[in-house]
Amino acid sequence: MRKSLHVLAAGAVAVAAATATVTLATDAHASESQVTGVSLAWAVSDEQGGGAFFGGCNFLSAGKAGNTGSSRLWTQADGFYSTRAGNVTVEKPDAAGTYAEPTWSTKCQDAQGAAVSAAATTSLTRNRVVLAAGHGTVDPAKGTADLAWTGSFTSVFYGGLTYWSATDPALHVAADGTGTLTATASGYGADRDDTSTWVAISPRTITLATLHGVQVTATGITAPTDYVGVAVTTPSGATAQTAKTTQNASYWGSFPQSYVDFQQLTGQSSYWFASGGSRDAAKVARPLDVTWPAVTEPDPTDTTTTPVPDPTDTTTTPAPDPTDTTTTPAPDPADTTTTPGTATTPGTATPSSDAPSSSATGRLVDGVQGGSLTWGMKKSFRAYVAAPSGNSIVAKDGATILAQDQAVAGKANSGTYRWPFSTQQSYTSPSRFATQxxxxxxxxxxxxxxxxxxxxxxxxxxxxxxxxxxxxTLQVDEPGARALAAAPTTRKHVALASLTVDPAAGSTTASRLTRVAHVAIRDTSAFEFNGTSFYQVGQALDDATIVLSASDAAGTTDPDAAAGAVDTTTATGSDAADLVPDAVTRPVAGTAGLASTGSDLRDGIVLAVLLGAAGAGALALGRRTRGTHR
Structure with a gap:
């Protein structure tokens, strides 16, 4: 962003710039902006809000917690638990998905108000920490950012038996899309096998998270953190990272090495990597959500120059005479004469080639005004839901169900979907943009x-x-005579899938862009029923077509698809069989047996969903035993 030119006070010396100029568009810092009021929201991991085998739950607290003096459960009287400390707030969602600060008594409850349980990796509080008032520099054009926050939060496990704090986080994002979140870590060393162990840990800088594929927009960053596929080493004699298998590949991984090294001192080490325990699926690092007030990106095509003062020029511009009462006549609105370079409409200048254009004839670089996303989620899933009577697929709030690519011939609700343009988040080039x-x-x-x-x-x-x-939003109702309707689970701005742009498809003009991308599952939580997912990470979904335009009228139709085309192909047996994992069953009301659930599908594929309550009996555990915490 160009540094603003300070207006010289009346009577001050004005320096001429006849001989020295510079093109600001080539300034290495021309597009860098200072930002304040930056917010960082992070849930760390699902395990950070999960049920504990002892002590109720694991939770977050605002501020740096004091010294309990030993490895013991926190009490309300300690005063260590806090949901607000300076710039730091702890919050969790309610049944409607609205975040609010919990209390001491509700900190271990899920969105429906039930106590979380260690018996299920999907029984979670989903608490998160929010750091406000961050500051730094961002460059959406280059994709870089350097941001910092002041404040601390504390990670508490086993109800307080072990805890540590992170202070003054800082985020660095490089132009290649990689990022690093660091902080000063401190706390107390505990041993789950020896509760008498309690040693203050000297503060040290650790990496909280690493990131790839980061998009820096004009208003923020939402970035998945690295975890899945990350290998880590542990000291001899300590719990080691388990071997990667086809069964755990979707959640096998680790937090950064320096993070795990620090946790060897706290006694939490195997909470932060796949260790072969029953809670491994909950340990995956959660995405970062960083926002700031919108910054204006420079126009990369603007090559206008601004004079640079010549320090050797001592000529001066006379200060205005305060006794001079002459005035400059205001323009006559009735005057229709024109001046070269001005429009025939009074008071309206003819735009130069570098001036922002109107939405009807503008350029994408001046601002995306319209467009659409055409995406059918997954055709076999559309067939699975659309085929049986009594089911429904309904589009609302501007989304429409198209006639093209129908999953079930003749069923209008089984086509793909068109999602309308909402807002531009950023547009730097045809290969770098973010759109809502x-x-x-x-x-x-x-x-x-x-x-x-x-x-x-x-x-x-x-x-x-x-x-x-x-x-x-996922609602799962309990089967059986009671037919209890569970409150829905709502998650906002989930990094649902990864995109791979097809280089052979799409088109680009100055005012319109079309991209076709291959889509693959990245977050399976929206499709999970009692911990069993319809899909696995990396599984292909339908391709998506992204249309962006400088005109707000564009995107309502797709010129790349045949108008009104209807695809009468139906889901094949092999495709439909991928809807759920093998051997998944659900209870049948009034019986102790199990039944198939897909007899009404056209291809006779047996689909079943595990929807019954997990039979989580009481776990008779000692104070802490090796292995149960993993």
Whole structure:
């Protein structure tokens, strides 16, 4: 962003600039902006808000906690637990997905008010820490950022038996899309096998998270943190990272090495990597959500120059005479004469080639005004829901169900979806942009007890890769005579899928861009029923077509698809069989047996969803035993 030119006070010396000029567009810092009021929200991991085998739950607290003097449970009287300390707040969502600060008595409850349990990796408080008032520099054009926050938060496990604090986090994002979140870590060393161990740990800088594929926009960053696939080493005699298998590949990984090294001192080490325990699926690092007030990106095509003062020029411009009462006549609105370079409409200048254009004839670089996302989620899933009677697929809030690519011939609700343009987040080039779309699509399958809504998708693209985000709401009703309707689980701006841009498809003009991307599952939580997912990480979904335009009228139709085309192909048996894992069953009301759930599908594929309550009996555990915490 160009540094503003200070206006010289009346009577001050004005320096001429006849001989020295510089093109600001080539200034190495021309597009860098100072930002304040930066917010960082992070849930750390699901395990950070999960049930504990002893002590109720693991939780976050605002500020740096004091010294308990020994490895023991926290009490309310200690005063260590806090949801607000300076710039730091701890919050968790309610049943409607609205975040609010918990209390001492509700900190271990899920969104429905039930106590979380260590018996299920999906029983979570989903608490997160929010740091406000951050500051630093960002450069959306280059994709870089350097941000810092002042404040501390504390990570507490086993109700307080072990805890540590992170102070003054800092985030660095490089131009290649990699990022690093660091902080000063401190706390107390505990040993789960020897509760008499309690030693203050000297503060040290550690890496809280590393990131790849980061998109720096004009208003912030939402970035998945590295975990899945990350290998880590542990000292001899300590719990080691388990071997990677086909069964754990979707959640096998680790937090950064320096993070795990520090946790060897706290006694929490195997909470932060896949160790072969029953809670491994909950340990995956959660995404960072960083926002700041919008910054204005420079126009990279602007080559206008601004004079640089010549320090050797001592000529002066006379100060205005305060006794001079002459005035400059105001323009006559009735005067229709024109001056070269001005429009015939009074008071309206003819725009130069570098001036922002109107939305009707403008350029994308001046601002995306319209567009659409055409994406059908997954055709076999559309067939699975659309085929049986009594089910429904409903689009609302501007989203529409198209006639093209119907999953079930003749069923209008089984086509793909068009999501309308909502807002531009950033547009730097045809290969680097972020856009928010709107609308919602709800899938309802009463016989299988679930309702799933995908809403407000957003895409970020950097080069040939990107991320598709969406709000997700999943309601699973309890089967059986009681037919209890559970409150829905709503998650906002989930990094739902990864994008790979097809280089052979799409088109680009100055005012319109079309991109086709291959889509693959990245976050399976929206499709999980009692910990069992319809899909696995990396599984292919339908391709997505992204249209961006400088005109707000664009994107309502897709010129790349045949108008009104109807694809009468139906889901094949092999595709439909991928809807759920093998041997998944659910209880049948009034019986002790199990039944298939997909007899009404056209291809006879047996689909079953584990929807019954997990039989989590009481776990008779000692104070802490090796292995149960993993």
């Amino acid at each position: 779309f709107g609308g919602a699509v709800t899938f309802s399958y009463p016989a299988h007890y679930f309702t799933l809504t995908l809403a407000n998708p957003a895409v970020t693209v950097s080069g040939d890769t990107g991320v598709l985000y969406a709000d997700t």
